[in-house]
Amino acid sequence: MWMQPLNGLRILEFDGLGPVTFAGMMLADMGAEVLRLSRDASAGQAPFAEVGGALLHRGRTAAPVDLKSAADRDRILRLVDGADAVIEGFRPGVMERLGYGPETLQARRPALVFGRVTGWGQTGPLADQVGHDLNYIGLSGVLHAMGEADRPPTPPLNLVGDYGGGAMMLVVGVLAALIEAKTTGRGRVVDAAMTDGAALLGGLFQALRGQGMWSDRRGANLLDGGAPFYRCYACRDGGFVAVAALEPRFYAALLKGLELDPDDAPQYDFAAWPAQHARFSTLFATRDRDDWATHFAGTEACVTPVLSLSEAPTHPHNQARGVFAGGLPVSTPRFDGTAPPLKTPKPQISLEEALANWNAEAG
Template identity: 35%
Template sequence: MQPLSGIKVLDFTTLLPGPLAGLILAEAGADVTKVERPEGEEIRRYAPRWGAESIQFSLLNRGKKSVTVDLKDKAALSRIEPLIAESDVLIEQFRPGVMARLGLDYDTVRKIRPNIVYCSITGYGQHGPKAYVAGHDLNYIAETGLLSLSFGNTGKTVVPPALIADIGGGTMPTVINILLALLRRNASGEGAYIDIAMADTMFTYAWWALGLGNALGDWPGNGDAMLTGGSPRYQIFPTRDGRFVAVAALEQKFWNTLCDLVGLEERLRDDSVDPEATTGALRAIIGNRAAEEWRQVFDGQDCATNVIRTLDEAVRDPHFLERGLFDYVLENDQGKRIPAMPVPVAPQFRGDRTDAKTAPALGADDEGGTAG
């Protein structure tokens, strides 16, 4: 039995933060029903298509149900009440005040289901001067100062490779707090209202910079701190053939091994004397050989250094294959199969690896609908 078997989730969210949270709950056994407008959420229509739906929608909504409701039609809201009455969790991702205008705010919903766990996901939270400000992931990491710690330079700015605020500030806190609320409900019978602001958790990601700034008054700038490019021990260096090496040899034992492996001059090994000179020397050394040569040098060595893999290379890595990250199966309406989305749910809680699941067709679980 999966840990969330029997838990029913009503999901009003779209795009990434809420749908991924719903996916994680579904992968742990919850019964998740998406509530969509009659034309469906916009991500269904994204490119590229994979069968009838977009690949993004399919990945994020594996194993869920779908019902369609025009939330602006007051008469249609009567269709929602029976779903609320049997739900344990409700997740929404509208701007503050929207659910109240629709007649679906927490105070109204808990009259139908008193012990419901109701979670709202927004950029800046339900209150505060920025509560109604529009934004996306890049805006939230910019507004909280996280992006200022490493973004390249005026000649070549760098957009982060991950949606840190959407997933790290939206999805993960949503799942954590829903599980905490359910745990408390098991003990007390009490429901909860949870206000998730994606921007808030960005300060958690800046933990080391906050320590330096608050305790010492030494606020890190762009790329000048130990973990953002200010140290030769934590750095990215280009190879001769246009690939890159990731050096994370922070501990002295790793640093000593790395210096020996690359043949760094003795006078430059104490990087506290002239960090820029040490960094420059490493850049020249690593830039003198191809990535595959460096891979052979670093593989099997205790130096916290490796060649940066492409994503295509990484998904074929025997280590990740052995751990079963890509064993779970997503199937589309045409019977085609690909690996399902890897999620941070332990295998013993996730269910059968061989059980192919689909994303729901729009309205598949409407009264009289046919499951997709």
């Protein structure tokens, strides 16, 4: 029987929104037994939270809890005794005030990994302030680099802060600490801050800026839409194509497909980029999106269609790899070339049932 890499790990997820929920999904997708301690569904939820639950809450069972109840506290602490890790996304100090801080839990179980994700981090002048993804990536410097020149920065959905800078950094930190705990018997407290994570994701561009190879002006650089060979273009039917012909031979294939003379369109003549962009825009507007996709198929021009969310599940490549199931993305990454079927545990159980299950499996 094929086993997922995190089989046998037990993780308690103190229910929240955004990154901690995504992290719980990732850990469950990779085989961990994640028990979600859920609160009142009406307490401060964003309007789309319930809809997102179909994806973000998958793969794990929820146990409704009252974190201020003495009876529930006893059961939760007994669950902690059998857990490998705890993950939470409350503001700093909340878990401590509730009696579930890392010092309390690790005193009971020294090998416990305590993973926490916040926007600003556990320390610093802004640690206690409220905010959302856009605020955190704004402080990191990354948001400033996104969008068109001479216009306000464009929100990149909540991918950079919540999921890239928050959830993924939390997952990496928790897994690293779990590996260490297996050899030392001591857990760690993992402090994943979305501002920190977003800054790290933007580290390459800080390095380039320091070397004079990146401008703070949006839309004037190699990877921000400034280069005519690395951006999206509108097509005749209102669709778009993504052009990413970075390497010289890929750029040559692009020019060939557009029937342009290489001598008239030098790739790194920065002064000529605005004129080349206008020229490419005119050419791509002469055909429909899928016509261009067919035209460049099998070449090295790196031209692909920009699919909508509704179109992506039906694309032949995505279908061949089984990227989506029921319209939602499946687990990734794959291990040994296999995308395992997602677990479908009982949606909700009581704390008593959760304890009984864990004790039975431990025995």
